[in-house]
Amino acid sequence: xxxxxxxxIIIILVVIVVLFGAKKLPDAARSLGRSMRIFRSEVKxxxxxxxxxxxxxxxxxxxxxxxxxPGENVQVVENQEPRNQQ
Numbered sequence: 001x002x003x004x005x006x007x008x009i010i011i012i013l014v015v016i017v018v019l020f021g022a023k024k025l026p027d028a029a030r031s032l033g034r035s036m037r038i039f040r041s042e043v044k045x046x047x048x049x050x051x052x053x054x055x056x057x058x059x060x061x062x063x064x065x066x067x068x069x070p071g072e073n074v075q076v077v078e079n080q081e082p083r084n085q086q
């Protein structure tokens with residue numbers, strides 16, 4: 001963004017006063033302030049929604065406990081030769 005000096009800011013203010021007029025300027029500033037407040041609150045709400053969604057996705061799922069004990073239903077095969085595949 002370009003650096004604005006004092007003369008540029010004064011010129012911008014004069015143009016704004018000429019465009020809107022002295023009577024409409026307070027209403028325009030008030031309307032701009034309301035719009036900025038609404039915009040900020042909506043952005044904040046979107047960030048909060050995103051944070052809640054991310055935390056919900058990153059929560060570990062509860063897996064059911066296994067009923068089988070280690071070594072249960074295991075068959076031990078000794079001295080088995082590998083099959084020849086052709």
